Structures are given as C-alpha cells and as structure tokens.
Amino acid sequence: MSAVQELPAATPAGPRFAGLKKRAGRHRSWTITLSVAVVGAGLALIAYIPPFTLAQPSNAWIDGYTNAGVFVMLALGLNLVVGVAGLLDLGYAAFFAIGAYTYAYVASPFGNSILGINLIETMGNQAAGIVFWPMLLVGALVAATFGILLGAPTLRLRGDYLAIVTLGFGEIVPIVFLNSDAVTNGTNGIGGLVRPALPIMGAFSAMNPYPYYITMLVLVAIIMMLCYRLVESRLGRAWEAIREDELAAAATGINTVTTKLLAFALGASTAGIAGVFNASKLVTVSPDQFTFIVSFTVLAMVVLGGMGNFWGVAVGAFVIYTINNVLLKSLNQFFDTTGIPILKDVDFIQLQFLLYGLALVAMMLLRPEGLFPNSRRKRELHTAITMDEQDSMTTAEATSEEGQR
Amino acid sequence: MTAIAATSDAGGARVPAGRVVRLLVLIAVLVGIAALAVHNLGTEQAIEQGVNALTRGAIYALIALGYTMVYGIIELINFAHGDMFMVGAFVSLTFLGTILGLEGPIYDIPVLIVTLAATFLVTMGIMGLIGVVIERFAYKPLRNAPRLAPLITAIGVSFILQNLVQLRYGPYQTNSPKIFPDTWTIEVAGATIPVLSLFIIAVAVVLMFSLQMFIGRTRLGRAMRSTAADRDAASLMGVNINRTIAITFLIGSALAGAAGVVNGLQYGVARFDDGFQAGLKAFTAAVLGGIGNTVGAALGGFIIGFIEVGATAMGYTRWGPAIVFGVLVIVLVFRPTGLLGQQLGERA
Numbered sequence: 001m002s003a004v005q006e007l008p009a010a011t012p013a014g015p016r017f018a019g020l021k022k023r024a025g026r027h028r029s030w031t032i033t034l035s036v037a038v039v040g041a042g043l044a045l046i047a048y049i050p051p052f053t054l055a056q057p058s059n060a061w062i063d064g065y066t067n068a069g070v071f072v073m074l075a076l077g078l079n080l081v082v083g084v085a086g087l088l089d090l091g092y093a094a095f096f097a098i099g100a101y102t103y104a105y106v107a108s109p110f111g112n113s114i115l116g117i118n119l120i121e122t123m124g125n126q127a128a129g130i131v132f133w134p135m136l137l138v139g140a141l142v143a144a145t146f147g148i149l150l151g152a153p154t155l156r157l158r159g160d161y162l163a164i165v166t167l168g169f170g171e172i173v174p175i176v177f178l179n180s181d182a183v184t185n186g187t188n189g190i191g192g193l194v195r196p197a198l199p200i201m202g203a204f205s206a207m208n209p210y211p212y213y214i215t216m217l218v219l220v221a222i223i224m225m226l227c228y229r230l231v232e233s234r235l236g237r238a239w240e241a242i243r244e245d246e247l248a249a250a251a252t253g254i255n256t257v258t259t260k261l262l263a264f265a266l267g268a269s270t271a272g273i274a275g276v277f278n279a280s281k282l283v284t285v286s287p288d289q290f291t292f293i294v295s296f297t298v299l300a301m302v303v304l305g306g307m308g309n310f311w312g313v314a315v316g317a318f319v320i321y322t323i324n325n326v327l328l329k330s331l332n333q334f335f336d337t338t339g340i341p342i343l344k345d346v347d348f349i350q351l352q353f354l355l356y357g358l359a360l361v362a363m364m365l366l367r368p369e370g371l372f373p374n375s376r377r378k379r380e381l382h383t384a385i386t387m388d389e390q391d392s393m394t395t396a397e398a399t400s401e402e403g404q405r
Numbered sequence: 406m407t408a409i410a411a412t413s414d415a416g417g418a419r420v421p422a423g424r425v426v427r428l429l430v431l432i433a434v435l436v437g438i439a440a441l442a443v444h445n446l447g448t449e450q451a452i453e454q455g456v457n458a459l460t461r462g463a464i465y466a467l468i469a470l471g472y473t474m475v476y477g478i479i480e481l482i483n484f485a486h487g488d489m490f491m492v493g494a495f496v497s498l499t500f501l502g503t504i505l506g507l508e509g510p511i512y513d514i515p516v517l518i519v520t521l522a523a524t525f526l527v528t529m530g531i532m533g534l535i536g537v538v539i540e541r542f543a544y545k546p547l548r549n550a551p552r553l554a555p556l557i558t559a560i561g562v563s564f565i566l567q568n569l570v571q572l573r574y575g576p577y578q579t580n581s582p583k584i585f586p587d588t589w590t591i592e593v594a595g596a597t598i599p600v601l602s603l604f605i606i607a608v609a610v611v612l613m614f615s616l617q618m619f620i621g622r623t624r625l626g627r628a629m630r631s632t633a634a635d636r637d638a639a640s641l642m643g644v645n646i647n648r649t650i651a652i653t654f655l656i657g658s659a660l661a662g663a664a665g666v667v668n669g670l671q672y673g674v675a676r677f678d679d680g681f682q683a684g685l686k687a688f689t690a691a692v693l694g695g696i697g698n699t700v701g702a703a704l705g706g707f708i709i710g711f712i713e714v715g716a717t718a719m720g721y722t723r724w725g726p727a728i729v730f731g732v733l734v735i736v737l738v739f740r741p742t743g744l745l746g747q748q749l750g751e752r753a
Contacts, residue, residue, distance in 0.1 A: 088553070153738045160482060161737055164692045168730030171685065175727045292681070296560050303553045350572060357564030361543055364558045368550030 028232075029225045036221040044213070056330075062209040068321040069216035070278045074294075075301040075317035076223050076310060077270025082299065083307035083374070084231055085263035086243030087155070088163040091170020092298050095268040097290035098146050099139040099275020101177060104190040104285045106131055106138070111190055114183055120194060129197025129204070129280075136219075136276050143272025144265040151264035155257060170295050178287040189286025196280050204280075212281055219277060220314070223270055227310050230266065239263055297324070304363055304370055312372025319371070323359055328352045431704075431744070438711065446718065452596035454718050455711075460602040460671060462710020463609035467664035468687035469694070469702035470616060471657030477633045477697035478653045481544065481555050485562035487684015489532060489658050493665025494675040495570055497528045498581035501669075510586035520584060525608075528666050529659035536658025537651050545647070563680070571677040578676045581669035605667045612663055613703050616656065620699065629653055633697065682726070686713075689733050695743030704744060708732075 046052055047061030056064075074096060081089045105111035107128065112120055120128045154165045177184045184190065196215070197203040204211040230236050238259045241249035250256050279285045297320065305316020331348035348355070363371075442451040468490050475483045501507045501524060511517040543558045589600040620626040628649045631639035640646050668683075669675060690709045694701025709729055716725040736744065 082553070154734065157737055157741050160476070160480070160696070161692065161741060163482065164688065165734055165737055167685070168689065168733055172727045172730050175724070179723045179727075299553075300557050300560065303551075303557050307551070307553065351568065353564045354568035354572070357561040357568065360561030360564070361558045364550075364554045364561070365543075365546055368547050368554040 028228050032224050032228065033221055036217055036224065040213070040217040059209050062213050064326060066209060066212045066216045066281065067325070068318050069213075069220055070274050070281075071298065071301060071321045072220055072314045072317040073216075073223055073274040073277070074271055074298045075305065075313045076220070076227055077267045077274070078298050079302050079305075079307065079310060079313040080227060080230070080239075080270070081263050081267035082302055083309070083313065084236065084243065085239040085260060087260060087263060088160065088166070089264070089267065089295075090163050090167035090299065091173070091292075091295055092166075092267070092271055093290045093292070093294035094166075094170045094173035095143040095147060095271035096275045096278070096294060097173050097177065097285075097287070098143045098268075099272030100279035100285045100289070101184070101190070101275075102139045102142045102272065103132070103135050103276040103279040104193055106135055107193045107280070108190050109192060110185060125194055126197060126203045128194045130199070131194075132196035132276070132280050136273050139272040139276035140269035141272070143275065144269040147265040147268030148261055151261045155260045155264065167292075167295075170292060174287040174290050177290075184287075187286065187288075189284055189289075191284040193279055193283040193285070195283060206283075216277065219273060223273070224310055224314070231310075235259065235262060300360055304360075304367075306370030306372040306374060308374030309370075309372050312370060312374075316371055324352075324356050328355050331355075427744070438715070442715070442718075448594055449596040450718075452593060453598065454714055456596075456598050456602045456606075458711040458714035459707060460605050460710070461714060462707035463606050464664050464668050464671070464706075465683070465687045465690050465709050466703040466706025467609055467612065467660050467667070468683060469690040469706045470613065470699055471661045472684075472688045473691040473694070473696055473699060473702040474629075474653050474657045476691065478629060478650060479544070479548070479555075480552065481559065482688065483657075484556070484559040484684070485539065485543075485566060486657065486661060487682075487687065488563045488566040488680035489536060489661040490664050490668070490683055490687075491675065491677065491680030492535065492566055492570060493528055493532045493662035494581065494669050494679065495574060495579070495665070496531050496662065497524055497666040497669050498579060498675055500524055500527050501582045501584060502580070507582045507584055509582070509584075510588075511584050512586055517584065524666055525663060528662040530662075532662030532665070533655040533659035536654040536661075539658075540651055540654040545650075567677050567680065574675075574677065576677065578674040581673050581675050583670060583673040585670045601670060605671060608663065608667060609703075612660060613699070616660070616699060619656075625649070625652060686726070686729060689729055692743055693733055693736055695745040698743070698745050701743055701745035 043065050044062060047058040047065075052061060074092065078089060078092050081087050081092075105115055106117075106119065109120055112118055119131065123130075150166070150169050154162060157165060177189075178186060180186075195204045195206075196211075198211075201211070204215075231239070238249065238254045241252065241254060242256055242259060246256055249259075278289075282289075298317075301317040301320045302313050303316075304320060305314065306312035328348060329352070335346070335348070439451070439455070442454065445451075446454060468487065471486050471489070472483060475481055475486065501520075505520065507520070511520060539562055543562050544555045547555045547558060585601045585604065587599065587601065590597045591600060591603075592598075618626075620629060628639070628644045629652070631642065631644055632646055632649045636646055639649075665675075668679075686709055687706065690705030691702045692705070693708060694703070694705030696702075712729050712732055713725045716722060716728050721728065
C-alpha cells in the first residue's frame with residue numbers, strides 16, 4: 001500500500017501545452033472526432049503515395065485499414081475490461097463471434113429461415129442492408145447479454161480463475177457454432193449476408209472500400225468517445241478502484257459485482273459491434289473466424305499498446321495488425337525485389353507465425369509496460385524501480401501489488 | 406500462493422475434516438459415475454473405457470503438473486507449456502524413428518525396457534533444458550514487469566514453437582513409432598486391457614509420486630515451496646530464487662516431455678498444433694484441481710480424461726471440449742478455488 005501513497009505528484013504539463021491540454025480535455029469529443037478524421041485522412045493519403053502503392057493497390061490498403069479498424073474496436077473494448085477494470089478476459093473472441101452471428105441471422109436468407117422471418121425476401125437484397133445500422137445496436141445488446149450471462153456466475157472468481165473461465169467460454173462458443181449444424185450450418189458457416197445500405201447511397205459494395213472505411217472510422221470515434229466518457233465517469237473511477245484494490249474499493253461502498261459486470265458487458269458490447277461490422281464486410285460468418293488466436297491477438301494489442309490508455313491501445317492494435325497482416329506478408333516480395341542472396345530464397349509466409357511470435361516476445365522484453373502506458377501505471381512502475389535501489393522491502397510490496405492485478 | 410506447500414504437508418498429522426468430507430464426496434461421485442457406466446455400457450465396456458480414460462487422464466495430469474508448478478511459483482499462465490508437450494512428442498519420435506531407426510513394436514522385453522528408459526531420459530532431459538532456456542530468455546527479464554507481459558511472451562513462445570515444428574515436420578501428422586506392442590493385453594473380468602495403458606498409468610503415477618517426494622522431502626523442494634509462498638522472504642532466507650524458478654521450469658518441462666513420449670506410444674502420431682488443445686485441457690485440469698496444488702492437478706487430469714472418454718462413449722465426441730469447460734465453469738462457480746485448492750488470503 002505504501003507504494004501508492006509515496007507516488008510523486010503528477011508532473012504538471014509544461015506551461016506551453018497547459019492551455020491546449022486543458023482545452024482538449026474540455027472538448028474531448030471534438031478532439032477525438034478531429035483526431036480520428038485526421039488519422040483517417042492521413043492513412044488514406046498514404047495509400048496513394050508511391051512506395052506504398054507498389055506493395056499493393058490503393059484500394060487494398062484502404063480495405064486493410066478497415067480490417068485493422070475492426071481490431072482497433074476490439075482492442076478498445078477489451079481495454080475497458082482488462083486495462084481499466086483489471087479483469088483478465090482470454091475469450092474475448094466469443095463476443096466478437098456472437099455479434100457476427102447476430103447480424104448473420106437477421107441479414108442472410110439462411111438466418112431468416114431459422115428465425116422464421118422473411119426480412120430479406122420482403123425488402124430485397126439491396127434495401128435490406130438498412131438493417132445493418134440498427135443491428136449494430138442489437139449486436140451490442142446481444143453480446144452484452146452474453147457477457148452478463150457469463151459474468152454473473154464467474155465474476156466472483158479472482159484474477160486468473162476468471163481468465164481460465166473466459167478462455168473456456170472463448171473455446172465453447174466456436175464449438176457450439178461449429179457443432180449445431182441445424183441452426184448454424186456448422187463448419188461452412190452462414191454466407192450471403194446482405195451488405196450495409198444507406199437510404200440515398202444504396203448498398204455498400206465489395207468494389208469500393210471507402211464506405212466501409214468511413215463507417216469504421218465513425219464507429220472507432222464513437223467507441224473512443226464512449227470509452228473516455230466512461231473512464232472519466234463515476235463508473236470509470238470505480239473500475240480503476242477495483243483494479244487497484246478490490247477490497248478497498250468494496251470498503252468505500254462500490255458494488256464490486258455490478259461494477260465488474262458492467263465492465264464485462266460494455267466490453268462485450270464493443271466486441272458485438274465489431275462483430276456486426278466485420279460480418280457485414282466479409283458477408284459470411286464461420287466458426288473458424290473466431291479462434292483463440294483472435295482473443296490472444298487482441299489481448300496482445302491491448303498489452304502492447306499500453307493497458308488503460310485508449311489511444312495507445314488503438315495504436316497497438318494498428319501496429320500488431322500491420323505487422324501480422326501486411327509487413328510479414330510482404331517480406332517475400334520485398335526480399336525478392338532487393339535480391340539479397342540468402343533472404344531471397346526464404347519463404348517468409350511459412351515463417352509468419354515464428355516472426356509474429358518473435359515480435360511479440362521482443363516487443364514485450366523491450367517495453368514490458370507497453371508502447372504508450374497509462375500515465376498512472378507508468379508512475380507506479382517507475383516508482384517501484386527507483387525504490388528498488390533504496391529499499392527492497394517496499395519494492396516487495398509494490399511488486400506483490402503489481403502481482404495482484 | 407501457499408498451495409504447493411499445502412499439498413506437501415500430507416506427512417503432517419492434522420488433516421482438516423473438510424478435506425476428508427470433500428474426498429468422500431469425490432469418491433461417491435466417482436462410484437456413481439462407475440455405476441452409471443457399468444449400467445449403460447456393461448461391465449466389460451465400462452472397464453475398458455475406464456482404463457482408456459485413466460490413460461488419457463494420465464497424459465493430461467503430467468502436462469497439468471507443469472502448469473500448476475509454474476503458476477504456483479511465479480503466477481504465470483504458461484501458455485507455451487502445451488506446446489512443450491507437443492515438442493516433447495516430436496523429440497521422442499525423432500529419437501525413436503530417426504536416431505534409433507525404429508518403426509514397429511519391440512517384443513524383446515529387456516530391449517524394450519532399455520529403449521523406453523533411454524527415450525524418457527533423452528526426451529525429458531532435452532525438454533527440461535528447452536524449458537530452462539525459454540524461462541531465461543522470455544520470462545526472467547519480465548519478472549517484475551506488469552503481470553500480463555510474461556503472459557504475452559508465453560503466447561509468443563507458443564507461436565514460435567509451433568512454427569518451428571511445422572517448418573521441420575510439415576503441417577501434417579507425423580508417425581511416431583509405437584514401440585510398445587499393441588498385442589500385449591490382459592483379461593480382467595472379461596474386459597481386454599492393453600498392457601500399454603497400464604504402463605502409461607504406472608509411469609504417470611511414478612512420476613507424480615517422485616515429484617511429490619521431491620517437493621515435500623528435499624532441500625530444493627523446500628526452496629520451491631518457500632519461493633511459492635513468499636518470494637522475497639525466501640530470498641532473505643538465502644534461497645536462490647533464480648535457480649529455484651529455473652528448476653521449476655526444468656521439472657515442469659521434463660514432465661511435459663514425458664507426457665509427449667507416452668502420447669506418442671499411445672496414439673502413434675504427432676502434429677505441430679497438438680499442443681494447444683492438450684495444453685488448454687491440462688490447464689483446465691490444473692484449475693479444476695486447484696491451481697498451484699500438484700495433487701489437484703493430477704486429480705483434475707484424470708477427471709478430464711473421464712469426461713472426455715465419457716463424452717466419446719456416449720457419442721458426443723465433438724462436444725468433448727465444450728463439456729470439459731462446462732464442468733470447469735460449474736466447479737469454479739461452486740468451489741472458486743478448485744476441488745483441492747484452499748482459500749487464499751486477499752493479500753500475500
């Protein structure tokens with residue numbers, strides 16, 4: 001405990017940025033909107049600049065950004081659960097799957113026949129895409145419901161027991177989708193989902209990646225705003241209190257079970273939104289899209305980005321997605337063109353997981369606190385390290401506290 | 406984490422009444438399951454399936470021990486441990502097939518014994534070393550980092566191991582020489598029981614017993630228990646923490662190697678992605694039994710073996726993993742510390 005009390009006061013922001021920071025804090029939503037718009041425009045621009053256009057066509061870049069954006073959404077949601085509330089969730093892909101299948105049931109002929117509705121028949125394939133927008137909310141609600149169903153009995157568990165239960169849940173959900181052939185079409189999954197549509201623009205198409213890209217940016221911005229609002233609210237402070245010390249939080253009158261359930265449900269609903277969006281983009285859902293690798297990758301993004309820091313997590317998600325899906329896949333091409341003797345003959349596609357694993361290990365060893373750690377966490381860690389030189393007993397307490405998380 | 410310490414106090418005089426009751430309940434449940442199995446499958450089938458379940462459970466239990474030891478001592482869910490089992494299977498098949506050039510069963514008993522002993526020694530030795538090296542490079546530097554950092558490196562190591570094996574042996578199943586003759590069986594109450602199954606169960610039991618003795622009776626075992634209980638206090642008492650943790654990884658990985666060997670003998674094949682599912686189930690076993698508790702890990706392994714074989718016998722093979730996790734969730738809801746775990750203090 002003493003470690004927390006002995007924290008040095010926050011370094012005041014430099015006088016030059018003080019006013020700016022204050023204003024940014026007051027108009028958080030505008031700052032976020034503006035930042036997302038600038039980043040979105042900047043990334044789109046990069047897709048048209050020569051060295052990048054050589055690797056793949058501009059549209060493919062935009063499409064890739066959109067896929068990365070799905071992971072940004074997932075990472076933001078998981079950050080609420082793991083980074084802010086301190087609940088280790090290893091089966092996050094389950095909620096992603098639930099969101100995707102929710103959309104699939106409403107937006108595909110197969111799903112409609114199971115539900116006994118004929119939405120697509122009556123509205124037509126193109127116009128039916130309008131359901132995408134309300135489905136974002138429905139997907140979020142369904143995923144949140146499952147989050148509560150899973151969380152209610154298991155959130156009493158501490159730390160790593162919760163981790164293993166969520167890991168189990170993450171395994172069970174794809175198995176259920178895989179084995180319930182009659183209602184989920186088993187391995188093949190549900191195909192032929194309708195693409196989202198807007199009243200005047202009409203349906204999105206696979207040819208033009210921009211509508212998806214812009215939708216993704218809007219969703220990321222909204223989720224980011226909600227995350228900030230939540231964390232700065234009473235609820236957010238309760239989450240952080242629970243993360244730091246659950247007993248103390250309970251003693252100050254926080255209802256820990258409800259608070260943790262809310263973190264779980266809100267995190268799940270974000271994954272639900274990401275699931276609906278991803279399903280509408282792929283126009284097909286199948287159990288193999290939601291394996292443990294997805295859960296682990298999202299967790300790696302959160303940890304690497306810097307737990308608790310939303311922008312850091314978003315950047316972490318983008319970096320890991322890019323490393324895994326763009327960089328490692330274009331290594332072959334790169335070394336073919338450069339013609340370096342030995343590297344030219346190596347098939348990097350085969351080495352993808354090896355390199356991904358090495359990258360994860362290396363990044364963690366270099367920056368164990370993540371690329372952009374939450375400022376409070378950073379101070380804690382650095383205090384622990386400086387105290388190490390002075391007093392080993394205090395360090396012991398600091399590390400054991402770190403261990404409780 | 407005092408759980409490793411708890412199990413090894415078995416020599417002590419006081420056995421809490423709660424534990425006896427729990428054990429009785431467990432025995433009653435097992436007898437109930439056995440009765441149900443006999444009723445549904447007939448005695449012969451029930452015995453055969455029971456032995457099958459014990460064999461499978463023995464493999465899970467051996468893997469689970471590594472999880473539970475590592476968790477007990479540094480509170481890390483070592484996701485690479487399942488892949489260590491897989492690598493162990495490949496080390497053993499390489500030793501038997503490529504180095505010794507064996508293909509089929511060996512009927513000469515002394516030769517078989519020597520070969521098996523050599524295989525276990527070599528595989529467990531190599532795996533132990535690999536485990537120590539991984540700990541040195543991937544986990545040790547992160548010992549005081551935020552606790553999720555080593556979890557991520559463990560996942561990274563898991564990817565690395567899988568990819569390396571895939572590069573060397575390809576994405577398909579590789580045959581592992583089944584040097585233990587399948588034809589050796591014994592008859593019990595009309596049921597045919599393969600000697601191999603008995604051998605595997607015996608190996609697992611011997612290893613678990615040795616581990617228990619090691620943790621409970623030796624100096625190094627005491628160092629492990631004290632490190633698990635309070636690392637800093639142990640360090641002040643002169644325990645070499647780094648060496649103790651390295652030894653924990655050595656033993657855990659060697660046990661995973663042993664599991665790999667018996668897996669190869671039993672099923673005769675190995676594939677680069679065998680480790681994940683097996684590891685997940687073994688970790689479930691460790692949690693089911695009460696994580697950090699070595700006896701619990703063994704118990705959990707056998708329980709999961711029974712659940713899986715039961716699911717298969719009733720025609721729900723595909724639902725096996727779902728049932729395993731369902732049972733886990735139910736057990737944890739009612740006994741949040743696992744079957745043999747004990748209530749831990751809020752703060753160490």
